[in-house]
Amino acid sequence: MNSDELVVSSSPHVRDKETVLGIMWKVVLALIPATIWATYFFGLRSLSIVAVSILVCVLSEYAFQKIRGIKITISDGSAVLTGLLLALTLPPAVPLWVVAVGALVSITFGKQVFGGLGSNPFNPALVGRAFITAAYPVIMTTWTIDGQTMATPLAQYADGITTDYWRLFLGTIPGSLGETSALFLLVGAAYLIYSGILNWRIPVGMIATVLIFTGIIGHDPLFHLLAGSMILGAFYMATDMVTTPVTPLGRWIFGIGAGILVVLIRVWGGYEEGVMYAILLMNMTVPLVDRYTRPKSLGEVE
């Protein structure tokens, strides 16, 4: 044995098997049940929305990195995940060119301008969605089932019309592609919790806050949980690792803050749904929250 062939590196010499790619794909996998439900309930067109969104996200990432002359990272799975998440937040009748615009903005302005994966302060999919919501407000608030325009349960609730819990839970209601079925979203979330990928403190904090807050002001807490994009947002957007706090206390603060903002916007704001803005606003607080919630380390005693 020649000593020259020995690898010398600092400890540890073993590593856990999980990778960034593995995490991205597991989240994608967790969203498959909701995607299948969307295809079944809203029709095959859902798949073209998903396909365009993912394709444009990946291509935008490729193009941006190519132009900058930096390493191409489309194989890390993060652009695919952003594309899928964005698609699931869109109305079923959204024109495909709007999907493409949203995807382009998500990756370029939501992620790559900040330096790519790990450096973006805002959830990229929500940046894209916020942009097209502002640019094409009518398209983004037209909800259809089988071509019929309908009001979402949240809009109806404001007018005093309630929706059956079971329909909300299963997802036989108008809404964005991937947000309607609490059932299928929770199946995926359970898998993520089992895999140890999900920051449970954020969804628990966010959901508990919404339940308590709406209960206090005399609204129907269970309705607020099941309607709109509460479940999708709490489990899949507010848990985006890059754009949420890293400290345990910080995660609670993020979840609770997002919960409060959701209710404020839904009940007193100008929009019927507030999950997207709640999360984007909380994204802004992350550096500060992380800084002031540094855990007390073992031995930091008087």
Add this chain to the structure above:
Amino acid sequence: MVEIFASKGVHPPENKDLSSDKELRPLSGISELRIPIQQHIGAPLEPTVERGDKVERWEKIADSEAFVSAPIHSPVSGEVKGIEKISVPAGDRVEAIIISPDEDEYSEDGEDNKVTERSLQSISPDEIRNAVREAGIAGMGGAMFPTHVKLSVPEDKNIDHFILNGAECEPYLTVDHRLMVEKTEKILRGLKLLMKATGVEDGIIAIEENKPDAIDKMKKMVENEDNIEVEVLPSRYPQGGETVLIKSLLDREVPVGGLPLDVGVIVNNVATAAAVADAVDRGKPLVDRPLTISGQGISEPGNYIVPIGTPIERVIEAAGGFSGEIGKVVAGGPMLGKAQASLSAPVVKGTSGILIMRKEEVEKFEPDPCIKCARCVDVCPVDLVPLNLEKYARGKKVEKLEEYKVENCIECGSCSYICPAQRPLVHYIRLGKIHLNEQQQSE
């Protein structure tokens, strides 16, 4: 919810079954011994022999007047071939006394192998401390801190617990396990001597739950001791880290920059306790130590009693040589051990294991960007924020390193282990400590 129930730290594949049932045996066939004259934390030693001298078995060959030092002795009778600089497992180059043994076979016993177990009442604490100091005992768990210094408790400190560390949380290593199974009595005797030396009333022997036979034997042994308990700990790395162990057992926090003494505790490794018993009862200096040689890359994983100064390559030969193509040789375990550049480096007082990794096990990777998954935060046994420490260490942001308590890191490597982006977190945190130190010294 997985995270709620999981505790801190990590649980790498243990791989202890490769060697956990292999009895300790003396290394067969010894060659030249290369004994570094600095194997402890503290003042350097002066050799007391010269090239060409004949040395007796157990003869002292280097010593120092300084209090914080541990002398070294020759494991064998033989001839001093020279004193030269050699590479040691820690990575640096240190002066070593090279001894050519008279005989090929090594025996861990003395000439007459006389054991005199005096009653505890008849031995004074000073006698024990002196015997420990003269035997050159230094922490065998890896720290190599001179043991008699630990036993010299300052007047103002009140110590109420003596902990023997038999956690052995490092994967692959089984030497403490074997010692507890085979030398149960000697370990208990060592603990009693240590307690006597320090006047401590309560003793705890801490063992991870993955060593049921060691737990059984130890428990039986202490059945009639009302002031010594065996505590079983969950198998979780770094359970055996001193500060983590004290927190787990007694719920006390060693203050940052402080010592276990500050919270009324002394911790010693089980191998050190056995060495103390040998020193007091047999007058045997620390001239050999038990170690595990294991890994996918060694033909016959096992546990051996190896004379200090034996080149690592000799231990590899004794264990049947390499198996397959070798990628890495580590002195110690896979979490804390040091990768070796040269196989001629000797076994020293702190070498608890030799791990041979095959080429295919040695990953070369390019780290991904940090995705702030916070796994490192979740596993850090001392509640630091490793991802930030890495970032600040890379940027030499000294004030930030201080704000985020870089000096509190125990360098267990759990953060690097768990990082899905394969970032060398603990590596940079070590650098961060150096940056902070340099800054503080220049002030």
